[in-house]
Amino acid sequence: MRGLPPAAWPIAALLIGYPLWWALGFGGLAVIVLAPSMALVLWRRRPIRAPRGFGLWLLLLAGYLVSALMLGEMPPGTYGELGAGRVIGYLMRLFLYVSLMIMVLYLGNLTERELPQLTLVRMLGVLFVTAVAGGLLGVLAPRADFTSPVERLLPQWISGNSFVHNLIHPTAAQVQKVLGHSSPRPEAPFEWANAWGSNVSVLLIWFVVGWWVYGGPRRRLAVAPLIALAAVPIVYSLNRGLWIGLGIATAYLFLRLGTRARVVVFSATACGALVLFLSPLQAMVAQRLDNPHSNDIRAFTVTATVAATATSPIIGYGNTRNATGNHRTVTTGKTGWCDVCGHPPLGSDGQLWHLMITQGFVGATLYVAFFAGAVRRHWRDRSPIGLAGVLVMILTLLYMFVYDGLVTPLSLYLISFALLWRNSMASRAA
Known part of the structure; x- marks a missing residue:
């Protein structure tokens, strides 16, 4: 990144300097x-x-501002008091949406000389290496964590909020009983295990473009070992959405690439599948598929989210709410006789459902239209960056059913959108 013009340093600080932000507690x-x-x-x-299409994002942002009117309301089937936590969560998401809007416009208004496309792609490749390192840390030292400087400075009434705490308290992994026993699910350097899964799949795409498609001999030499290392935390993440996303990415490439490239994709996929089948990781994949324990939980929260949204379909409720009971009981919290009872946050099972409860069916529709429109407009761009960007837009539409877009995933989705936009401007100029 030597010789990078001053105007391009903010995005370099975000992507290359991300481990430092994570350690500080900003993430x-x-x-x-x-x-x-x-x-x-x-x-x-x-x-x-x-x-083109950015008006949809502005409407989405405007709708979020209007949804603040409903922060004090409580939809049927939910509970909770209006407090600092709800307001803090709303304001944090608002600042994030505005910041992401600024970032997209910033990237699109930098010239190719100030920030070459390939440089931005390789910055994402560097973050992929960081994500792989964090994933391996989560596998080898799953209970590693520390108190960040930001966490120390914030008052307890803010840092103690569960949503805020996840963002500012660095941890290596989430340890959950997914397979019937405690299993580490890597999340470093991101905020949740699901965020790690979403991010690593997007970053893998750009890593291949920057380090293999446009890479020199040394970069290409590093690609296979790094992807092999990434396979370990990808399997340990027990992340079915990630696995499906990788399958869709493979099918997409096989569909859209030329004959010679298809042979390469098929050969690489076959080799990867063979290595996985012969390794101990294969048993873990089989166990995860045999233990779909989260299906009932997701079905409950999605159903409750849609029902709550129907009572405020235009502007939603500004923030998430807690459902009364869960998929097993009508009680509202853990007790001595029911340690599995809880309060599933509505909208916690995917960005689509999150947008429904916060901004109604209108907000969810605007989000889908924004990314689906990007796929439609850039489908004919068959350059490596164009093919990769459209693939990320497709994964964004897939992941909205199972992953929250906030916080880091949405940043990567929109950087990918900016790459497509920059590509289209370069094509028109040529």
């Missing part, structure tokens, strides 16, 4: 810290260009 919220510097770059080069 995915680093984009909020860096957004003012990006906004300053934009301000100095007015008029500002905007991509």
Whole structure:
């Protein structure tokens, strides 16, 4: 990254410096810290260009502002008091949405000389290496964690909020009883195990583009070993959504690439499947598929989310709510006789459901239209960056059913969107 112009350093600080942000306790919220510097770059080069379809994102943001009117309301079948936690969560998401809007415009208004496309792609490749290292840490030392500087500085009434705590308290893994016993699910350097799964699949795509498709001999030499290392935490993540996403990515490439490239994809997939089948990891995959313990939980929360959204279908409720009971009991919390009772947060099982409860059916529709529109507009771009960007948009639409987009996944989705936008501008200029 030597010789990078000053205007491009905010995005370099975000992607390459991400491990430092994570250790400090900012993690995915680093984009909020860096957004003012990006906004300053934009301000100095007015008029500002905007991509096609960006009006949908502005409407989504406007709808979120309006949804604040419903923060004090309680839909049927939910409970909880209006408190600081609900307001903090709303404001944090608002700052994030605005910061991501600034980031997309910032990336699209940098020139190719200031930030070459390949440089941005390789920055994402560096973050992939970071994610693999964090995943291996989660496998080898799953209970590793520490108190971040941000966590120490914040008052307890803020840092004690469960949503905030997950963002500012660095941990290596989530230890959950997925297979009937405690299993580590890697999450470092991101906020949740599901966020790690979503992010590593997106970053893998850009890693292959930057380090293999456009890579020199040394970079290409590192690709196979790094992907092999990544396979270990990918399996240990027990992340079915990630596994399905990788399968869809393989099918997409086989469909859209030329004959010679298809042979390469098929050969690599076959070799990977053979190695997995012959390794001890195969047993873990089989156990996970035989233990779909989260299906009932997801079905309950999704059903409750849709029912609650139906009572405020246009603007939602501004933030998540807690459902009364869970899929096993009508009680509202853990007791001495029911340690599995709980309060599933509505909208916690995917960005689509999150948007429904926070912004109604209208907000969810705008989100789908934004990313589906990107797929439609850029489908004909058969350059490596175009093919990769469209694939990420497709995965975004898949993951919205099972993964929350906040915090880091949505940042990577929108950086991928910006890469597509920059590619289309370069094509028109040519």
